[in-house]
Amino acid sequence: MIIIAGPCVYENEDVAFKTCDFLMNLCDKYGFDYFYKTSYDKANRSSVHSYRGPGIEEGIRFFERLKKEYGVKILTDFHSEREAEIIKDYVDILQVPAFLCRQTDILKAAAKTGKVVNVKKGQFMAPWDMKNVVEKLKFFGAKDIMLTERGYSFGYNNLVVDFRSFPIMKEFCDTVIFDVTHSVQLPGGRGDASGGERRFAPYLARSAVACGVDGLFMEIHPNPDIALCDGANMLNFDMAEKLFDEIKRIRDALWM
Template sequence: MLIIAGPCVYENDNIAFKTCEFLKKLCEKYGFEYVYKTSYDKANRSSVHSYRGPGIEKGVEFFIKLKEKFGVKILTDFHSEKEADIIKDYVDILQVPAFLCRQTDILKAAAKSGKIVNVKKGQFMAPWDMKNVVEKLTYFGAKEIMITERGYSFGYNNLVVDYRSFPIMKEFCDNIIFDVTHSVQLPGGKGFASSGERRFAPYLARAAVACGVDGLFMEIHPDPDSALCDGANMLDFQMTEKLFDEIKRIWDTLWM
């Protein structure tokens, strides 16, 4: 079981290091492979006044410090070909954001980086449509590809998860990940920002593990209600530890 987890966006070293230390120890306890995730820039915020992050230069500085301190693998998203070329030397996995998952030049840049590529499936994409994304990445030379399910648009300001997508996408991609916390997001739910319903996250995560996903993606924060981005759908440490115990037992029962 692969766990990709961390704060939505980099806020400061204290929060980032505290979260990484907690998650690394928790994954070691349960025998999960751990990858730290965070964003240096969230380019698709609802409002121009929303916190986006420190930018790529400070992002690079942070990734260097995190590697030196904890030795963890790192995933981050990017938004342009130029960004991919800059950030590839400091992370292990490049993530293509959901809204950019069909952009051929973005996929090409990810593939040409030589890194593992994780593509968030767009909220507007059917699972079988992602086969074209995988074919693009393979054509441009990507060696290892992951697809992350993060829910479908379901009316206004709402998402729903179709669990049929996991076996469907498994037919053409070896590594299928489930984004636990973005799937309980309410996009634009506050009008000026997204909202979320974190209380449903454990239910969705347990079901995904039972369906046989290869890993879980989730956003974790010491105090989600004070987070600068996506706080309503992020999990705190207590919820995370309880969830890890539950998914470990499901994983061992069904897949070990």
């Protein structure tokens, strides 16, 4: 089981290191393959006044410190061809954001780095349409590809998860991930920011594991209520620990 988890965006070293330490120990306890996740820039925030992150230069400095301190594997998202080339030497997985998943030049840039590429399925994309995304990546030389389900737009400011997505995408991609916390997001639900319903996250996570996904993507923060981005749908440490125990038992039951 792959676990991709961490704060939505880099806020400060204290939050980042505290979260990494907690999640590394938790994944070690349950035998999960852990990747630390955070963003150096959130280019798709609802409002121009929202916190985006420290930018790519500070992001690189942080990733270097994190690698030195913990030796952890890292995933981050990028938003332009230039960024892919700059950030590739500091992370293990490059993530294509959902809103950019059809952009051929973005996919080409990710593939050309030689890194593992994780593509978030757009909120506007049917699962079978992601086959074209995989074919683009392979055409440009990508070898290791992951697809992540993160919910589908259902009316205004709401998302739903179609659990048929997992077996459908497994037909043409070896590694399928479920984004637990963004799937309970309410995009733009607060007018100038997105809302969320974190209380539903464990239900969706348990269901996805029962469906046989290869891993879970989760945004986790020591205190989500004061987080600078996506706090309404992020999990706190207590919720994460309880959920990890549950998904471990479900996973074990499936493979006994």
